[in-house]
Amino acid sequence: MIRADYAANPEQSLGRRYDEREPVYRTHFQRDRDRIIHSKAFRRLEYKTQVFVNHEGDLYRTRLTHSIEVAQIARAVARNMRLDEDLVEGIALAHDLGHTPFGHAGQDALNQCMKPFGGFEHNLQSLRVVDELEDVYADFDGLNLSFETREGVLKHCSLKHAADLGDVGERFIHKTQAGLEAQLANIADEIAYNNHDIDDGLRSGLITLAQLCEVPIFAQVYEETISQYSQLSGTRLTHEVLRRLINLMVIDLTDASTQAIETAKPQSIADVRQQAKPLMRYSDAMRQSKTQLKQFLRQNLYMHPKVYRMSWRASRIIEQLFDAYMNDRKLLPAEYQQALPSDQGSGEELHARRVSDYIAGMTDRYAMREYGDLFDLSKM
Ligand code: MG
Numbered sequence: 305m306i307r308a309d310y311a312a313n314p315e316q317s318l319g320r321r322y323d324e325r326e327p328v329y330r331t332h333f334q335r336d337r338d339r340i341i342h343s344k345a346f347r348r349l350e351y352k353t354q355v356f357v358n359h360e361g362d363l364y365r366t367r368l369t370h371s372i373e374v375a376q377i378a379r380a381v382a383r384n385m386r387l388d389e390d391l392v393e394g395i396a397l398a399h400d401l402g403h404t405p406f407g408h409a410g411q412d413a414l415n416q417c418m419k420p421f422g423g424f425e426h427n428l429q430s431l432r433v434v435d436e437l438e439d440v441y442a443d444f445d446g447l448n449l450s451f452e453t454r455e456g457v458l459k460h461c462s463l464k465h466a467a468d469l470g471d472v473g474e475r476f477i478h479k480t481q482a483g484l485e486a487q488l489a490n491i492a493d494e495i496a497y498n499n500h501d502i503d504d505g506l507r508s509g510l511i512t513l514a515q516l517c518e519v520p521i522f523a524q525v526y527e528e529t530i531s532q533y534s535q536l537s538g539t540r541l542t543h544e545v546l547r548r549l550i551n552l553m554v555i556d557l558t559d560a561s562t563q564a565i566e567t568a569k570p571q572s573i574a575d576v577r578q579q580a581k582p583l584m585r586y587s588d589a590m591r592q593s594k595t596q597l598k599q600f601l602r603q604n605l606y607m608h609p610k611v612y613r614m615s616w617r618a619s620r621i622i623e624q625l626f627d628a629y630m631n632d633r634k635l636l637p638a639e640y641q642q643a644l645p646s647d648q649g650s651g652e653e654l655h656a657r658r659v660s661d662y663i664a665g666m667t668d669r670y671a672m673r674e675y676g677d678l679f680d681l682s683k684m
Contacts, residue, residue, distance in 0.1 A: 308386035310570040312483045318451035322444045336453040337394035345401040345433045351667030353407040378492035395456030395489040402429025404664045405671040409615030413622035421656035431458045456486030480577045487584035505605040521593035556590040621675045629659040
């Protein structure tokens with residue numbers, strides 16, 4: 305395959321934070337992807353919630369299976385558009401490494417707890433995992449990934465944090481774009497979760513096919529499927545509808561992005577970065593359909609009373625663990641009792657940052673076990 309001129313090129317990478325020998329028989333982006341797969345944070349994704357708490361059922365998505373689905377979608381588009389598949393795969397596999405236990409409820413609760421200390425953003429935390437927190441290499445902290453992978457992992461961050469991030473923060477200050485692989489991983493994330501949350505939502509019984517047909521694009525694909533397979537039902541029907549829906553989105557994304565590239569004519573990744581808007585995009589019609597689908601999921605699944613109760617309980621666990629570790633650092637494992645050498649701030653801020661590192665790194669079941677350990681005093 306011939307790489308497109310506007311794709312990221314591992315031989316022209318903007319480099320790593322610490323100099324290293326050139327990889328042998330692998331590109332820089334392959335090495336990044338391989339390091340991500342061998343990281344501790346990657347293995348923990350298996351036991352972290354996407355929407356449903358990890359122990360609720362074996363068929364629901366976890367952050368690990370979600371990340372693999374994102375990588376699958378992103379790689380398919382990357383190959384078709386002659387982008388760097390290894391880079392997009394690495395970004396996809398790493399994009400959720402900074403997520404707390406208990407999905408968005410956990411992230412919101414930890415952000416609340418961290419408000420007085422600069423807040424908690426999961427994208428920033430994903431970057432922190434790959435830049436600082438992984439601690440298995442002899443020569444450096446973190447995974448020492450290439451700039452292009454790191455900018456994709458960061459995805460977004462608030463302006464107030466961008467200034468502290470050095471090279472990967474600059475694009476938020478100068479309002480430039482990330483490379484196409486980073487843009488693609490971001491949209492593949494959305495395609496994956498919108499579709500698998502429908503699947504998990506139906507499996508759980510919290511939403512129904514009839515309800516989903518309120519969403520025009522879903523109704524359209526559902527009608528098509530039923531007219532072809534009138535007898536189909538259950539998980540085969542759901543799967544058949546969802547595979548068509550994913551396909552529609554992927555094809556739309558590929559066509560609309562290819563068209564945007566043909567119009568803008570970027571000759572290099574530098575040209576891609578200078579665009580006013582991301583070149584990876586849906587058509588206007590698909591963007592509208594996607595928004596309707598997201599609204600449906602927010603109202604009917606993420607805010608469902610059962611999910612809401614689970615989220616409420618998760619928030620209490622995070623808050624109480626946070627308070628306990630803030631008030632008594634001896635409850636933390638020894639390595640979290642110390643600030644990182646690279647961190648700056650007052651003593652309390654530094655301590656809070658380590659508490660949030662510890663909590664964010666927990667899996668769902670680890671957090672529940674730790675909560676029981678500290679607060680269920682009947683178990684001695
Ligand atoms: Mg994700």
